[in-house]
Amino acid sequence: METNEKRWYVLHTYSGYENRVKSNLESRAQSMGMEDYIFQVVVPEETVRQVKDGQAKEVEEKTFPGYVLVEMVMTDQAWYVARNTPGVTGFLGSHGGGSKPTPLLPEEVDRILVRMGQDVARTDINVAVGDNIKIIAGAFADLSGKVIEVDRDKLKLKVEIEMFGRLTTTELDFNQIDTVE
Known part of the structure; x- marks a missing residue:
């Protein structure tokens, strides 16, 4: 399932290690010359209001503890770099035995990124001059x-x-x- 198309995949990590995996994968991608294959690494978080000792404050909570999103082109080398990053236990949607993972649907990724407050660039809009x-x-x-x-x-x-x-x-x-x- 080697492709030249960049897609979003889900990495499974040890819970609590999501940010460490993000920084490790970003630095490995840079040091191993994989910037053209591994683009974005995102730890889905949302701001939650908590009351502690009578004080209300907003804190960032992981939306999906133990998971990290990565936008990448699924080549053998990029797959190797990502899955062998310290703290990564595997890809969601990979059935073992060397099978490559299934990418997320674009709508799923858009929903997660919008929930995090990020703008999502729409590429699917069908417009022409005169519309x-x-x-x-x-x-x-x-x-x-x-x-x-x-x-x-x-x-x-x-x-x-x-x-x-x-x-x-x-x-x-x-x-x-x-x-x-």
Whole structure:
């Protein structure tokens, strides 16, 4: 299952070692020249409000204790580097015997990253020049416009919107718009 596509995988770690695994894997990727295969390592956390001794405070808690997400291209060498990182006990979705793991679905990763407060770049949006769109985020939220240029490499597009009785052009990210049927 060797692929050139970068996907998200789940590493299983010893509980409490998630941050150590993250830093170990990032430094191993750099020292072993794997930056083109291992991209992001994320320990899913969320801010939780706790009351201790009558004092309310916000603390970071692991969303999935014992697990770390890694965005990587699944090659034999990248797989070897990741699974042999100190503290890693294996990949979720690997059935042993040298079988490569199953990647997470893009929707699963997006949900986790959004829950952590990270922006998720949308690449699946189907827009073309001349399409009508609705702006869902940013300074022009709730306005509608017409696409005049699409840059799929940068995940950006130029949109013509009407403001103060005249047409104005603005550049938006894919994740700032929604298509209009």
